[in-house]
Amino acid sequence: MKSKLSGLIFLGILVLLTAAWAIPKLFISTNVDIFGGEQKIFAFYALKASRQLIGGSLEPLIVTALKVTDVKESASESMQQCGQEPYVVSKPYEATVQSYTVFGVPYRTILVTCTTAGKISR
Numbered sequence: 001m002k003s004k005l006s007g008l009i010f011l012g013i014l015v016l017l018t019a020a021w022a023i024p025k026l027f028i029s030t031n032v033d034i035f036g037g038e039q040k041i042f043a044f045y046a047l048k049a050s051r052q053l054i055g056g057s058l059e060p061l062i063v064t065a066l067k068v069t070d071v072k073e074s075a076s077e078s079m080q081q082c083g084q085e086p087y088v089v090s091k092p093y094e095a096t097v098q099s100y101t102v103f104g105v106p107y108r109t110i111l112v113t114c115t116t117a118g119k120i121s122r
Contacts, residue, residue: 020102024065038089039071045087046095046112063099070096082114
């Protein structure tokens with residue numbers, strides 16, 4: 001009887017941990033489809049830059065989803081080209097990316113601009 005209870009508890013914990021990582025991936029979209037034209041291209045770049053920014057730490061184990069919440073032209077920057085291949089745009093943009101942890105809890109906001117790969121704020 002005791003081993004069955006231990007097995008059920010272990011199974012319950014396993015299901016809970018799986019749900020913790022799966023729920024954000026299933027229900028939080030990247031949101032790039034709401035943008036059009038160059039803003040959409042820069043939104044893809046912002047996701048890539050955000051992944052690279054958090055990639056050198058243990059955060060990829062914590063961050064389960066990224067969502068682009070805003071893309072706008074940046075008046076403070078002046079440059080001919082912005083982004084990295086294949087996500088190059090002709091105007092300077094900045095994007096806000098929200099990261100989420102297990103169960104979809106908001107974690108950090110990342111600001112991606114043409115001149116910086118990202119700036120994290122809490």
